Amino acid sequence: MVDEATKRTLAKIPLLKTKAGPRDGELWVQRLKEEYMSLIKYVQNNKESDNDWFRLESNKEGTRWFGRCWYIHELLRYEFDVEFDIPVTYPTTAPEIALPELDGKTAKMYRGGKICLTDHFKPLWARNVSKFGIAHAMALGLGPWLAVEIPDLISKGVVTHKEKQAEGADN
């Protein structure tokens, strides 16, 4: 299943209460508030444990999310754009988190740079429908994905550090 560290992180993210998707009018507004509160708490937790790794914001309807995520490898910071839509079937189905700039660079992605989640993610999401929100999707989906894929992509030379690249260009 999920490793102990992820479990501990997950346990500290507040669960959501309102089962509503973007087609549910006022209920969605309530859900969106809960999403934001849960995300704010998660980011604060991350900061406290010196593991701050993403920022997200949304359009005013809360249906489209975008931001940045980063991964530290050998003391260098690798940063990527993150984006996803909230599907009409949310929260029954999880958002499909995408890192568009890595599209085509790894087979562990579906088209458009949507990350390929582990077999554990969907059952876990299904068992916690409506209680899990965007923060949980980040912690369970994107977090572990970056931890496995980014070091691999760096070792293959597919992902290079931006400053290093710049230095290379200067020389």
Next chain:
Amino acid sequence: MSSASNVGFRLMALKRMGIVDNYEKIREYTVAVVGVGGVGSVTAEMLTRCGIGKLLLFDYDKVELANMNRLFYQPHQSGMSKVEAAEKTLKEINPDVEFEVYNYNITTMENFDHFMDRIKNGGMKENTPVELVLSCVDNFEARMAINTACNEIGQSWFESGVSENAVSGHIQFIIPGETSCFACAPPLVVATKTDERTLKREGVCAASLPTTMAVVAGFLVQNTLKYLLKFGEVSYYLGYNALQDFFPKYAMKPNPQCEDRFCCKQQISFKEREALKPKVEAVEEKEEEVVHDDNPFEIELVSEMTEEESKAAEGETPELTEGLRLAYTTPSQNTQEDASASIENTEKSIEELMKEMKGL
């Protein structure tokens, strides 16, 4: 001679041979194919060659060279949207077919209402529904979106799929209210005697074989034809296990506690419709009961679920036929103990929260 009459000749023979009563009816029917990838494109081609009246195609993807292990698309089409490339090829094959194609993602708020509208009003005569929706998508989110739309409209549809390891597939016929919808239970998996849980996914997400996809497309269109032209028996669930060449068949009633409220509504109206029907005297078909008097090898059926999963499983899981299992189990309502606390109520407005998030 027009290509249409060429297309028709062998098919009309079906009528002469007494298989189908009225094959020409196919020209009056509209089918929506959602997802025109490995399964959907072949499905659309088969329907085109069968002389279907109208096709609605939905897909947001582009043709890529990486798709060339599958049928239908050709290397020179790479970069084109799949729906555009498909329409072009299919019109060349049979110019009599009408097309409506949409290059968008049906699961987003932007497009979902339009998608529903085209299912409701995209038939051959405007403002009539399509006869059938075929789901040929490759992900859970899109299947759930189709399920949501079809439950709301009361539209019959077929779900289809090929497993990520490419060695099994299935089709499922869903009549809202009458048969199990896609949200009634966790998805079914065709067991292939390989342990899917230990599936090696190093370096890849999914494999694909043109063979498995073609078999599934064939099942899908065969059952579409049987449904539209009213011959033979339409399968409710038909699985394909490519490793053992085993084809489990199965029918599942809807779940009265389905999470989709429109499914529950449809179940009620189905029962009402059934109650109004004149009672037909049941013709008894006696089937010999299988009785095992002895069991010399002491064969027992052992659950494949782990103990942990069984504990978390809901009380009622559907009884499945041999060769099928649920993709996962879900807990029964209100039985979970959560380690984490729920969110607290707030007086803050959404704008304030958005600002707070930005300020972090």
